[in-house]
Amino acid sequence: MxxxxxxxxxxxxxxxxxxxxxxxxxxxxxxxxxxxxxxxxxxxxxxxxxxxxxxxxxxxxxxxxxxxxxxxxxxxxxxxxxxxxxxxxxxxxxxxxxxxxxxxxxxxxxxxxxxxxxxxxxxxxxxxxxxxxxxxxxxxxxxxxxxxVPCATRPGWVSHVDHLTLACTCGSSPTLMRWFHDCLDFRHLPLSPGEDPELGLEVTAGSGPGGLKLTALQTTPGSAAPTLVLAESLPGAASGQDQVEQFLARHRGPGLQHVGLYTPDIIEATERVAVAGGQLLAPPEAYYQQPGKERQILAAGHEPSQLARQGILLDGDEGKFLLQVFTKSLFPEDTFFLELIQRQGATGFGQGNIRALWQSVQEEQASRNQET
CATH class of the missing domain: 3.10.180.10 (2,3-Dihydroxybiphenyl 1,2-Dioxygenase, domain 1)
Incomplete structure (x- = not known):
């Protein structure tokens, strides 16, 4: 170190x-x-x-x-x-x-x-x-x-940076993980039970080949540094580029893909972003119709219709839940974006939400490609 x-x-x-x-x-x-x-x-x-x-x-x-x-x-x-x-x-x-x-x-x-x-x-x-x-x-x-800079002090919509996600080239995560460990003392944070640090968490895009590999890193106890997440594409996608590959192409290489901003009240924060004119990604239409999703949302203390209206994703069980919503890119090049995240006891990132984000970004990029 x-x-x-x-x-x-x-x-x-x-x-x-x-x-x-x-x-x-x-x-x-x-x-x-x-x-x-x-x-x-x-x-x-x-x-x-x-x-x-x-x-x-x-x-x-x-x-x-x-x-x-x-x-x-x-x-x-x-x-x-x-x-x-x-x-x-x-x-x-x-x-x-x-x-x-x-x-x-x-x-x-x-x-x-x-x-x-x-x-x-x-x-x-x-x-x-x-x-x-x-x-x-x-x-x-x-x-x-x-x-x-003198300015009127008002409550912020978010409290701190929860995580930083880096878009990486295929196969580079193990090398990057070792670099961040040796140089800044970041350690592997398992996203699933028994996860192999060299393999990370693989999230498939559906029934076909391709998908996403995530490797999370955190600093030692007592540090307030956010989690680092290394994201790379899984080989074998049937056609076209997924969003990590498109980031690499449009950004001209690896880089910081998005910042997860923690909010203590994601419903209020999302509403304020929407009212101000911020553009948010819409989850796939079928997300809220998944078997058990309504029961899951109710168990977390939220109204399914409200989360659906605001595009907020929810994942978790056993009293531990994760809520997330994602913005569209802040740059015309369709690269960097923000995430609003609220944790109700959950420490991971929700595999169901990862799949939903994957699909919603794919649909957004397909829409952009049709427009051009």
Missing amino acids: AASARRLCHIAFHVPAGQPLAQDLQLLFGFQPLAVREADGWRQLALRSGDAVFLVNEGAGPQEPLYGLDPRHAVPSATNLCFDVVDTGAAARALVARGCSVPVPPVSVRDSQGTATYAVVRSPVGNLSLTLLERAGFGGPFLPGFRP
Whole structure:
């Protein structure tokens, strides 16, 4: 182990000037401006909902944006995960010793609120980099170098980041799992009883070949870092590309496919997103007609007609349930999207919901292809 990720500080995005991501996060998903930095050709805006912080790097400057890298990627993208660590210098030296690329060695940034030290590491997942941040000596609202943004304080729609799903090339999950274990102390989190870490959880797309393989990773007890989920396609699909393959093609390689945002009240949060104009994926029509689904929803304390109307998926049993709803892509390239998730005792991701998401995304992409 080279470093231990204690918690997620923020997720950074790179978008061209004028791209509406920052505006959409505020208007459609209840994020509020937290801090801003405008320098060296960059406008960096941090937005928050609860403990979930997104940093939108807009533009393209001659230097790297503060606390990250400019991957010069071909399409708008989530490009960086920033984790709090105890000692940035020690973590960076250990990663270099393991052969990792550290294009930004430890550097300290100071302003009137204190000091933070960070280093940036290249990950093996496409254009995604990792920032290791030490900020115990900083007392401001975000990070040194940013000025606070005055705004009306209101309750956020989500409380924190539940999980991060990375779209990976076929067969790469075992290698990536070992990298995140050796470098950031992430450990295998079984999604099914007796799951083999090398095999993960396989979710078939139906009666034919193809489907999805998921491998989940979590940090050690006491850490507040979200779960990492590695997603790759199973070989043998009959025809065309599934959504992981389409992400890889449209994103121009592996990357962060979606962020699961935890909400304590998914019904209210989904309603607020819909009223604000956010676009949500519609589950397959047959999802709510599955045998036992109505009884399952009632056992969780919800009304089947309401969940169906809002497109909320529910899975679980024995008093432990999981509720999820998914947005359409936040970018025209049909790549990155968000998930709202509420847990009623459940710790996994619900195989029934995974299949439903798989089908709903496939149907959405088929619809898009027909339109073009």
